Amino acid sequence: MLYIKDLPKHEGQEVELKGWNAQKRDSKGLVFMTFRDGTGFCQAVIDLNVVGETSFEAAKRLPQESSLSIKGKVIKDERQIGGYEIQVSALQVIAEAEDYPITPKEHGVDFLMDKRHLWLRSRRQWAIMRTRNEIIYSIHRFFQERGFVQMDAPIFTGNACEGTTTLFETDYYGEPAYLSQSGQLYGEAMAMAQGLIYTFGPTFRAEKSKTRRHLSEFWMIEPEMAFYDLKMDMDLIEDFVRYVVSSVLDKCKEELKVLERDTTYLEKVREPFIRMKYEDAVSVIRGEKDVNGRTSLQMLADEEAALKDEKLKLEAEIKEREEKIAGGTLKKGEINFNQNKIDKLKNEIKDLEEKLSNIPQWLNSAKNFKRGDDFGGSDETVLTKMFGQPVMVYNWPQEVKAFYMKEDETDKGYAKGVDLLAPEGYGEVVGGGERETDIERLKRKIVEHQLPMSAFEWYLDLRKFGNVPHAGFGLGLERLVAWICGLQHIRETIPFPRSYGRLLP
């Protein structure tokens, strides 16, 4: 079998490809088909004089997303998708498609989500899934190259690891069992057996969240390292994120191009990440401390001005296009083209207005941020917008972090936890830290967090038998994919998203 991705090696040769008709245009004696085969897209040109009347008529009538095989010559043509086109000499229809619901036009999210099984075929979704694949592969490469052992943590659990979050409850032979919201505690056990481990598995959170950052089912990567402290943990996080992002920049150039991803901020992972203590981050958020001469309050004001400016520009463009149409000298096709542009611009303005309406809230939340609180979504956004590169915030107030976080002995009241915040408003991508080793303190905190001691007996055993300092972190795969691909919504990062209110397809 030959695939589109191999076309450059077969320039000038006659090849056979099997795939689907992604889109076509026809004129009297020619059909131009955007052909896809899973490995890529290319244009196939079907000429009446070459293929004969029967094949030509078949091609002309072929509905979108019908499957077919084509034979033809590979011609280099820089203007085409992928840089090559096929001049078809023969074609055979495999299966004619019914009316395809997804058209090369704007669609609403809900409609597309209902058609997710078909939406995955579109060029943009294709690029996202390919990038996701590279991210997954590079995560495994990173850990395997460093001698980490991959482990699978159980999905049914009897204990609520962090307690506070809503869990999916299931019936487990008459006992309540929860779908895992983290494999970390099991990872700690395995780290005591293997030294360096990582989990890579599904995670479930029954949060009734309807935001672009949440899923009910997502994939998490959780390494755990014996004899690591917070500093080593942070070094590993930084190396890890740098490795994965660099590898995508390196291997998914075409995909990022399809996604029209501006890679400026991604390139910044090659520079050292910002590291700051929680207390300093709070000062930055509250506008008490500036970054490169600018406070958060000034940054938000600048941001607001920029958005308003952008909005004016878009409105001007709409007006200009409307006047063009009203002028009456345009051809019908040109009117459609302009009308489509106007619709698109209107949607962009809606987005801008929403962002604009958020800014006063952010400003308010930033000014009034209470020391000791956990960061909200807007606080993370404000902080990362100050830097434009990944920021690691460490030494958090103990109360806002999980019971297993180790207290910093030199910084009482603070836990040796770290969050990595991605730039461009993507927020928390990694959360981790050094684990509490003092068994008495652990027991006390389990009680304080109102967790059932009996479910944690096995975990406490880890402190009784060869207790060692250790650390780890958790990475939300979908948030990483969203950031790297520059996606508006986390729903697009996973083949079949499970979110509040959606179980199909």
Place this chain on the structure above:
RNA sequence: UCCUCGAUAGCUCAGCUGGUUAGAGCACAUGACUGUUAAUCAUGGGGUCCCUGGUUCGAGCCCAGGUCGGGGAGCCA
């Protein structure tokens, strides 16, 4: 759970202070066009205006309740 916006053709939307037979574009179908890249031209089919109730001579439009969806807060990766 709370705040906020929305639901009109297969899709994306318009529909004025309530007033005859609810519109456009795309998609689809038919025909014309020899190189297109969401930009050619013509014709055609296509509607339970989310549901229930109310106000009114009259409701796509107003009111109440509900359902579903978008965005956000909370919570989080």
